[in-house]
Amino acid sequence: MKKKVLSVLLATTVVASLLAGCGSSAAAPAADAAPAADAAPAADAAAPAASSGGATYALVTKSAGNPFMERMASGFQEAVEASGGTVVIQNPEAATPDAQISVVQSLISQGVSSIAVDGNDANALTAVLTEASNAGIKVLSLDSDVAPDTRAVYCNQAGVQQIGETLMEAVYDLTGGEGDWAILSATSQATNQNAWIDAMKKLMESDSKYAKLNLVEVAYGDDEPQKSTDQTQALLQNYPDLKVICAPTTVGIAAAAKVLQDQKSSVKLTGLGLPSEMAEYIGDDDAHSCPYMYLWNPIDLGRLAGYTSIALVDGSITGAAGDKFTAGELGDYTIEEIDGSTQIILGPPFKFDPSNIDEWKSVY
Amino acid sequence: MAGKSGREISAEVKGGIRSKILSWEGALILILVAVNILGVVISPNYNVSNVLREMPRYLAEIFMMFGMGYILVLGDIDISVGALVCLAGTVTVLSSNAGLPFGLAVVVCLLVGLLGGMLNGFIATRFTELPTMIVTLGTQIIFRGIAEVLFETWGNGGGTASMTDTKGLMLLAQKIGPFPIAFFCVIIVGIIMITVLAKTTFGRKLYAIGSNKTAAYYAGIKVEKMRFICYSLLGMLAGLCALFLLTATFGSNTTTGQGFEMEVIAMCVFGGIATTGGKGNLIGGFIAAFIIVCLRIALGQRNINTQVILVIIGLMLIISVLVPSISNSIAARKKRSAA
Numbered sequence: 097m098k099k100k101v102l103s104v105l106l107a108t109t110v111v112a113s114l115l116a117g118c119g120s121s122a123a124a125p126a127a128d129a130a131p132a133a134d135a136a137p138a139a140d141a142a143a144p145a146a147s148s149g150g151a152t153y154a155l156v157t158k159s160a161g162n163p164f165m166e167r168m169a170s171g172f173q174e175a176v177e178a179s180g181g182t183v184v185i186q187n188p189e190a191a192t193p194d195a196q197i198s199v200v201q202s203l204i205s206q207g208v209s210s211i212a213v214d215g216n217d218a219n220a221l222t223a224v225l226t227e228a229s230n231a232g233i234k235v236l237s238l239d240s241d242v243a244p245d246t247r248a249v250y251c252n253q254a255g256v257q258q259i260g261e262t263l264m265e266a267v268y269d270l271t272g273g274e275g276d277w278a279i280l281s282a283t284s285q286a287t288n289q290n291a292w293i294d295a296m297k298k299l300m301e302s303d304s305k306y307a308k309l310n311l312v313e314v315a316y317g318d319d320e321p322q323k324s325t326d327q328t329q330a331l332l333q334n335y336p337d338l339k340v341i342c343a344p345t346t347v348g349i350a351a352a353a354k355v356l357q358d359q360k361s362s363v364k365l366t367g368l369g370l371p372s373e374m375a376e377y378i379g380d381d382d383a384h385s386c387p388y389m390y391l392w393n394p395i396d397l398g399r400l401a402g403y404t405s406i407a408l409v410d411g412s413i414t415g416a417a418g419d420k421f422t423a424g425e426l427g428d429y430t431i432e433e434i435d436g437s438t439q440i441i442l443g444p445p446f447k448f449d450p451s452n453i454d455e456w457k458s459v460y
Numbered sequence: 461m462a463g464k465s466g467r468e469i470s471a472e473v474k475g476g477i478r479s480k481i482l483s484w485e486g487a488l489i490l491i492l493v494a495v496n497i498l499g500v501v502i503s504p505n506y507n508v509s510n511v512l513r514e515m516p517r518y519l520a521e522i523f524m525m526f527g528m529g530y531i532l533v534l535g536d537i538d539i540s541v542g543a544l545v546c547l548a549g550t551v552t553v554l555s556s557n558a559g560l561p562f563g564l565a566v567v568v569c570l571l572v573g574l575l576g577g578m579l580n581g582f583i584a585t586r587f588t589e590l591p592t593m594i595v596t597l598g599t600q601i602i603f604r605g606i607a608e609v610l611f612e613t614w615g616n617g618g619g620t621a622s623m624t625d626t627k628g629l630m631l632l633a634q635k636i637g638p639f640p641i642a643f644f645c646v647i648i649v650g651i652i653m654i655t656v657l658a659k660t661t662f663g664r665k666l667y668a669i670g671s672n673k674t675a676a677y678y679a680g681i682k683v684e685k686m687r688f689i690c691y692s693l694l695g696m697l698a699g700l701c702a703l704f705l706l707t708a709t710f711g712s713n714t715t716t717g718q719g720f721e722m723e724v725i726a727m728c729v730f731g732g733i734a735t736t737g738g739k740g741n742l743i744g745g746f747i748a749a750f751i752i753v754c755l756r757i758a759l760g761q762r763n764i765n766t767q768v769i770l771v772i773i774g775l776m777l778i779i780s781v782l783v784p785s786i787s788n789s790i791a792a793r794k795k796r797s798a799a
Contacts, residue, residue: 160767189766192715197517197708202760205510206503219622220709223633227513243622284608284619285713 151209153405154184155398156199158214158240159191162319163370164346164394165214167460168239171398172212172405175424179406184208191283191319193220200224203233210234210405212251215242218287222246234408236415238401240288244437248408248415251401252439253392256288259368260295262390262445263342264306266366267296270387271339274308278331280343280352280367282319292344312338317348324351332361343367349389353377356385365389371448375457379450388449392442395460400426400442467732467740467784484732484783488747495751499758506758512638514760518753519642520704521720522746525727526653527694529745532728533657534690535670535737540580540596541698541724543603545717548572548702550607553621553712554614562628569706570699576603577695581688588684600721608714622711633707642704649700654742666690670737726773727752730780 155172157165169185176183184203188195193216201224203211211233215221218241225235225246238251267277279296281289293314300306312335317324324347331338332355341356341363343349349369356363357377365377365386377386403423404413413419417433429440448456467484499506524541531538552569556562576599583595608619615621623629634641657663668676669683677683705716725735731748733740752773759769 160765184763186763187766189770190715190718192718193709193713194517194705194716194718195766198514198756198760199766201514201517202757202763205505205514205757205761206763207505216715217620217711217713219620219711220713222622223708223710283714284611285715 150181151406151409152182152184152206153402153409154186154203154208154211155401156196156203156211156213157185157187158216159319160187160189162347163373163460167370167394168214168398168401171395171400172402173398174395175399175402176406178424181209181406188216191216193217196221197224200228204228204231207231208233209409210236212236212238212401212405213242213247214239215287216240217285219243234405236401236404236408238397240286241437242287248438249404249413249431250437250439251397251404252434252441253394253397254443254445255434255441256291256295258444259292259344259390260299263292263344263367264296264299266388266390267309267340267342268306270364270366271309273305275339276310276312276335276337277340277342278312278335278338279314280324280327280331280341280345280348281314281316282345282348284316286319286345289344296342317343317345317351319345319347321347321351324348325355328352328355332356332359332363338363340364340366343369346370346373346391349386350374350377353385357383361385368445369448370394370460371453371456372458372460374448375453378448378453388447390445390447392445393460396426397442399424400429400440404440467734467744467780485741485744485747488731488744488751492747492751492754495754495758499754499761503758503761505761509638510761511754511757512635512640512643514757515753516633516640516642516704517708518756519640519646520701520708521724522646522727522749522753523649523697523701523704524694524720524724525745525749526649526742527690527697528721528724529653529728529731529733529740529742530657530666530690531694532725532733532735533666533670533737533740534687535673535735536584536592536687536690537725537735538580538596538691538694539593539721539725540576540598540600540603541694541701542717542720542722543600543607544573544576544695544698545702545705545720546712546714547576547603547607548699549706549712549716550610550621552702552706553623554610556628557621557624558614562625565628566703569703570696573699573702574692574696576698577692578688580695581691584691585684585688604714607712607716611714620711620713623706626710629707629710632704642707645700645704649697650742650746654746657742662686667738670739672738723752726777730777732780 153176155169157169173183173185186199188199196216200211204227211228213221215237222243225242229235235247236249236251237247239253241250271277279293281293300309300311313331315327315331317327328351331341341352343352343365344367346369349365349367350373352365353374356365366389368391369389370391374386374389377384380387400423407413407421408415413421415431415438417431417438419431420428422428431438431440528538548569551572552565555568556565580596580599584592611619611621632641657666665681665686668679668681669686673683727749728745729735731745733745756769
């Protein structure tokens with residue numbers, strides 16, 4: 097009997113303490129919450145007149161410990177702080193949309209002015225981002241897009257078509273126009289990776305120039321160095337006639353470069369990589385695995401997202417096609433409508449080869 | 461000693477009101493209150509509506525905590541449930557997108573969970589010589605593998621699928637007052653699971669098996685049947701978890717439910733359930749689950765690095781497991797100095 101009473105007592109206390117814990121706070125923060133909710137519209141109204149001071153701009157990256165994300169975050173921070181805003185940078189605990197949902201939920205509670213998100217999944221964030229928009233928060237995406245109707249605008253590092261064409265041309269050049277090649281991608285659900293791969297596949301079908309190229313496999317290294325290494329080794333083993341690996345991901349290309357160079361493989365590598373990580377692998381001779389590769393500047397991408405956040409919050413753009421704004425030192429940008437979604441394109445991918453890698457490897 | 465708390469703070473105090481306060485559950489309640497006070501102090505946004513709004517994704521995990529509690533009391537373990545959540549969610553999304561009405565999709569979701577759990581139970585009880593950790597490690601890989609194959613064959617490719625008809629999910633994501641429906645479901649499932657474990661012969665048998673499997677067998681308990689039931693039950697709760705997770709994500713992908721199994725085991729262990737079996741109760745696990753959730757929300761609102769939050773939770777877990785041995789050694793030292 098005693099036990100029964102105790103267990104009932106405990107169960108009710110759990111609920112009660114939870115309510116009490118939250119309840120006691122309800123009174124105090126109710127006062128806090130109200131101004132917080134007011135603060136966002138107030139900032140909206142005040143911002144065009146003055147600066148963006150007072151507003152808080154959040155950036156949600158894909159995951160922690162990714163050099164590309166860190167550079168992107170530093171650019172974002174620089175742009176926002178230069179104009180007097182407060183920055184919140186959140187790295188989710190894992191590279192999953194679930195972890196990003198928790199982070200965005202927390203940012204909604206904090207009543208931030210804008211959320212720029214690098215989506216781990218195109219659709220899984222739909223519900224939570226809609227909730228953010230309903231709470232008056234400006235939502236934009238960068239690097240990897242989310243569902244178009246859940247955000248105002250997407251800061252695209254380069255047009256999908258542009259990247260597809262550039263990489264396809266590189267594969268064509270390195271294979272000599274014919275033979276086996278493979279793709280080493282990140283995760284199988286990464287939006288940007290899939291879009292680029294699709295663009296490359298379409299180019300191979302539509303352009304007879306690429307008819308003699310044979311894409312043997314799209315391997316997924318999940319943006320983990322070890323898994324990318326394993327996948328590269330598997331590719332080398334399974335396809336002895338392989339000529340080129342194209343890795344449109346910074347983690348994948350670095351892992352593949354090391355494997356190819358260590359094994360003194362004749363397979364050549366290209367794709368998208370960070371100059372600082374790839375410098376020792378870039379070279380025209382046989383001792384180096386990667387003759388050249390491409391990337392945009394992640395710092396500039398972060399900056400662009402920062403300036404876009406500010407412009408959205410102060411009301412100078414709404415995210416509609418045709419809106420124009422100035423992104424600080426990056427220059428003027430116009431929002432374009434591409435495939436039914438509004439985007440801002442940073443610029444064409446930049447080529448890193450033996451002639452310029454030394455000056456870039458210390459930058460990022 | 462069935463239903464006895466799995467963790468003692470003081471080795472000396474027995475009986476009376478002091479023992480209730482000094483029980484592990486009593487301590488957990490104090491920690492829960494402390495965490496909530498901490499939340500209010502460190503974050504101006506830590507209030508009822510915000511906490512409850514951020515909660516649903518975590519609530520989904522708590523369903524599985526109850527089932528995992530049963531498994532741990534048995535002295536078994538199941539590390540496949542995170543992957544099972546992924547599989548159940550994936551099948552639900554894909555079948556709903558193929559035109560299955562929402563009501564049936566819910567049944568499918570629970571059924572997939574149940575079948576997955578039954579598979580675990582079948583292998584674990586038919587091949588008792590295999591460690592359950594290894595069995596469920598295998599099924600973990602199998603479940604996620606099947607989900608990935610399903611994405612490839614029936615999805616639009618790319619390892620992710622979102623529900624096109626979200627009306628049913630919207631209904632489940634609704635709130636009654638500030639409380640999400642998931643909150644009430646967790647409470648209801650919780651009360652049932654806690655009562656069954658603590659108050660019925662079924663629960664008593666689980667403790668008997670967890671304490672001494674051979675003795676339980678000779679006492680006439682159908683050990684393997686009980687284990688099979690518990691694995692199936694945990695599977696079905698994984699289905700329930702998948703369903704409520706869908707109300708937050710409106711879709712499934714290859715990473716859905718990643719790491720859930722460990723978070724759920726952490727909740728149980730923090731709540732005083734011993735992984736060696738036969739000790740602990742679900743009330744502890746239930747309170748511990750809310751402590752972890754509230755702590756995550758509070759620290760999250762302060763924008764504390766998520767990796768640091770994981771470190772804090774890990775430390776809490778280790779310390780909580782160490783408490784009995786620390787207090788025992790203190791007691792032993794006292795006794796020695798007294799003598």
